Amino acid sequence: MNDVAAAAGVALKTVSRVVNNEPGVNAATALRVHAAIDRLGYRRNDSARTLRRGRTASIGLVIEDAADVFYSSLSRAVEETALHHGCLLFTGSSQEDAARERDLVLAFCARRVDGLIIVPAGTDHTYLAPEFEAGTRAVFADRPPGAGCEADVVLSDNVGGARAGTAHLIAHGHRRVAFLGDLPRIFTAAERLRGYREALAAAGLPYDEDLVAMGPAEPARLRADLTRLLGASDPPTALLTGNGRTTVETLRALASITGSAPGPVTTGAFPDRAPPGLGGLALVGFDDFELADLLGVTVVAQDPARLGRTAADLLFLRLAGDDGPVTRFELPTRLIPRGSGERPPPPRRDRG
Amino acid sequence: MNDVAAAAGVALKTVSRVVNNEPGVNAATALRVHAAIDRLGYRRNDSARTLRRGRTASIGLVIEDAADVFYSSLSRAVEETALHHGCLLFTGSSQEDAARERDLVLAFCARRVDGLIIVPAGTDHTYLAPEFEAGTRAVFADRPPGAGCEADVVLSDNVGGARAGTAHLIAHGHRRVAFLGDLPRIFTAAERLRGYREALAAAGLPYDEDLVAMGPAEPARLRADLTRLLGASDPPTALLTGNGRTTVETLRALASITGSAPGPVTTGAFPDRAPPGLGGLALVGFDDFELADLLGVTVVAQDPARLGRTAADLLFLRLAGDDGPVTRFELPTRLIPRGSGERPPPPRRDRG
DNA sequence: CTGAAAGCGCTAACAG
DNA sequence: CTGTTAGCGCTTTCAG
Numbered sequence: 180m181n182d183v184a185a186a187a188g189v190a191l192k193t194v195s196r197v198v199n200n201e202p203g204v205n206a207a208t209a210l211r212v213h214a215a216i217d218r219l220g221y222r223r224n225d226s227a228r229t230l231r232r233g234r235t236a237s238i239g240l241v242i243e244d245a246a247d248v249f250y251s252s253l254s255r256a257v258e259e260t261a262l263h264h265g266c267l268l269f270t271g272s273s274q275e276d277a278a279r280e281r282d283l284v285l286a287f288c289a290r291r292v293d294g295l296i297i298v299p300a301g302t303d304h305t306y307l308a309p310e311f312e313a314g315t316r317a318v319f320a321d322r323p324p325g326a327g328c329e330a331d332v333v334l335s336d337n338v339g340g341a342r343a344g345t346a347h348l349i350a351h352g353h354r355r356v357a358f359l360g361d362l363p364r365i366f367t368a369a370e371r372l373r374g375y376r377e378a379l380a381a382a383g384l385p386y387d388e389d390l391v392a393m394g395p396a397e398p399a400r401l402r403a404d405l406t407r408l409l410g411a412s413d414p415p416t417a418l419l420t421g422n423g424r425t426t427v428e429t430l431r432a433l434a435s436i437t438g439s440a441p442g443p444v445t446t447g448a449f450p451d452r453a454p455p456g457l458g459g460l461a462l463v464g465f466d467d468f469e470l471a472d473l474l475g476v477t478v479v480a481q482d483p484a485r486l487g488r489t490a491a492d493l494l495f496l497r498l499a500g501d502d503g504p505v506t507r508f509e510l511p512t513r514l515i516p517r518g519s520g521e522r523p524p525p526p527r528r529d530r531g
Numbered sequence: 532m533n534d535v536a537a538a539a540g541v542a543l544k545t546v547s548r549v550v551n552n553e554p555g556v557n558a559a560t561a562l563r564v565h566a567a568i569d570r571l572g573y574r575r576n577d578s579a580r581t582l583r584r585g586r587t588a589s590i591g592l593v594i595e596d597a598a599d600v601f602y603s604s605l606s607r608a609v610e611e612t613a614l615h616h617g618c619l620l621f622t623g624s625s626q627e628d629a630a631r632e633r634d635l636v637l638a639f640c641a642r643r644v645d646g647l648i649i650v651p652a653g654t655d656h657t658y659l660a661p662e663f664e665a666g667t668r669a670v671f672a673d674r675p676p677g678a679g680c681e682a683d684v685v686l687s688d689n690v691g692g693a694r695a696g697t698a699h700l701i702a703h704g705h706r707r708v709a710f711l712g713d714l715p716r717i718f719t720a721a722e723r724l725r726g727y728r729e730a731l732a733a734a735g736l737p738y739d740e741d742l743v744a745m746g747p748a749e750p751a752r753l754r755a756d757l758t759r760l761l762g763a764s765d766p767p768t769a770l771l772t773g774n775g776r777t778t779v780e781t782l783r784a785l786a787s788i789t790g791s792a793p794g795p796v797t798t799g800a801f802p803d804r805a806p807p808g809l810g811g812l813a814l815v816g817f818d819d820f821e822l823a824d825l826l827g828v829t830v831v832a833q834d835p836a837r838l839g840r841t842a843a844d845l846l847f848l849r850l851a852g853d854d855g856p857v858t859r860f861e862l863p864t865r866l867i868p869r870g871s872g873e874r875p876p877p878p879r880r881d882r883g
Numbered sequence: 884c885t886g887a888a889a890g891c892g893c894t895a896a897c898a899g
Numbered sequence: 900c901t902g903t904t905a906g907c908g909c910t911t912t913c914a915g
Contacts, residue, residue, distance in 0.1 A: 190902045203900055220661040225641040226582050227892035231907050245610060251603035258597060258624060270622045272610060286619060289577040309572040434825055470822050473786055542886045555884055579908035583891050
């Protein structure tokens with residue numbers, strides 16, 4: 180900028196004014212400055228600019244895994260909103276690791292991001308207190324912050340969604356509904372388990388621990404749990420899977436267990452024959468996923484993009500000075516019947 | 532930092548030394564400084580730090596769409612490598628818009644990112660020249676830079692992959708193979724079309740323009756093109772789809788045209804019956820996708836994560852001072868037979 | 884081992 | 900309309 184000023188024969192400040200389109204610069208002078216800028220290939224250093232101005236015009240986003248469709252949709256929505264507000268976006272994946280989440284957040288804070296959107300992996304966010312004190316704002320998405328951390332949060336209605344999915348299966352005659360969930364320490368997994376239990380209770384059905392399998396969405400673990408479930412003396416006739424990954428891996432596991440892939444819905448909306456590969460099981464999955472429509476898999480859909488958009492909107496509201504009380508948004512889920520969740524249980528065999 | 536220095540009764544520089552673990556500080560002094568840091572909740576401002584040091588320890592990534600699985604995998608790999616090098620990552624989606632690509636890149640450059648990884652939407656990258664001159668490094672991924680821009684690039688073997696996919700269908704007896712590609716202005720689409728043509732030529736088959744449909748991967752457009760293709764007097768018996776989105780939307784379109792969803796591979800590896808929904812068509816898709824295995828869809832797989840990793844590694848090599856000649860990596864693709872690509876054409880009806 | 888001074892590139896505040 | 904001065908928070912350089 181100094182060089183430009185020298186080249187144009189003006190003061191530093193005049194160059195600054197021109198570069199920022201500030202009013203009150205003689206057109207001729209501005210022209211001279213512009214010429215110098217072009218000649219020297221000058222580009223403003225926004226790093227220095229933000230240092231001076233106090234705001235970095237950047238926000239940080241910590242998600243679980245950028246490669247996961249759920250979080251990448253959320254991320255995309257946040258990006259859109261950020262750009263719309265003239266903000267650049269730092270992204271990082273916590274990999275469901277609390278320490279890594281903290282490191283990322285603190286790294287973003289060290290760069291003095293104006294705000295944060297966090298899908299928390301950990302449950303202790305006391306490390307954020309100094310940052311909050313320093314004026315950094317944060318909005319939590321998909322999961323709430325740990326106890327003792329007051330911050331806005333945008334969630335899906337996990338309990339309601341799981342309840343609806345379970346009730347849907349029960350309404351179609353199922354009395355033995357299994358739940359395949361994520362690790363129970365994960366907020367959404369615990370909430371969905373709660374919804375599942377509530378639906379059972381509402382229908383007067385007993386809660387049977389043997390019908391519940393919580394764990395990571397890994398093929399080996401799901402295969403083992405499914406084998407156990409299906410081999411039991413009183414096996415489930417329906418499955419509620421706790422998230423997108425789990426649903427997909429369950430379909431895969433079932434295909435290998437029953438010896439064929441899950442079948443599609445035939446022409447009509449809801450076929451009355453069993454989709455091959457589900458082995459006669461009914462299935463409702465939490466989270467919509469690509470090709471679920473073709474496969475005829477009934478799901479409880481979240482809207483990850485809306486989750487991200489809402490969180491980002493909220494953050495920018497805060498950054499604009501909104502100092503209202505901490506809020507908690509809960510976005511609705513939507514049950515999409517596609518066949519796999521509308522199948523009745525097989526006729527009851529007599530026992531003995 | 533001033534406050535900390537005052538509180539600890541030392542000079543500014545001593546605090547700086549402690550914060551950066553620089554050697555040559557009395558243990559007792561360091562302790563006093565640490566105490567002051569904790570008491571005041573001090574956190575170093577990395578923005579100021581990078582301004583002074585010249586390097587921002589951040590890189591910018593411009594992809595087409597963060598919500599697309601292909602680019603989100605690439606993105607995740609870049610992120611991993613960046614973090615490994617102590618770098619933070621700015622992300623932005625160009626949405627296949629050259630102007631937006633440029634704006635994002637220049638915004639990143641204004642923040643003085645150390646380097647860039649770009650999946651270009653545009654074909655004119657002269658706007659980068661001043662940045663290169665200023666020392667910013669860039670690596671292109673998935674697609675090469677426009678003419679006149681010298682930069683490293685990491686690609687998939689698009690020609691070879693498309694050639695292999697087409698040859699695979701021809702080897703299974705098909706002589707009427709259609710190609711459903713992306714917009715021809717997109718580098719990868721053009722390359723894959725070239726591979727398709729090469730395979731035809733190698734097999735002594737004519738290139739029939741009526742068998743080629745290039746355009747955006749949108750349901751309506753694909754439905755129209757497929758309807759036209761299948762309704763022709765000499766319709767194709769096999770399809771090569773030009774990317775993941777197109778494959779998925781083609782499956783969807785075919786399902787709605789033929790009145791049923793595509794069917795799964797049955798127990799054996801390659802069923803000899805037509806997967807329902809493909810209407811007897813054989814299909815090879817460019818790009819692997821979630822559940823392609825269960826649906827039995829043969830694909831030419833790219834490795835987006837490796838694309839990202841390679842590009843990032845290359846960038847950090849450059850940032851470390853490697854000034855070798857500009858390189859062009861081409862990663863291999865892999866044909867994964869799953870059934871849909873191994874179906875023979877239907878017995879030839881006599882015409883007339 | 885510690886400190887004072889200068890300055891990274893920019894903008895805010897106040898002159899002229 | 901233009902310029903000067905100070906300083907954002909840090910590190911570099913050099914001197915104690």
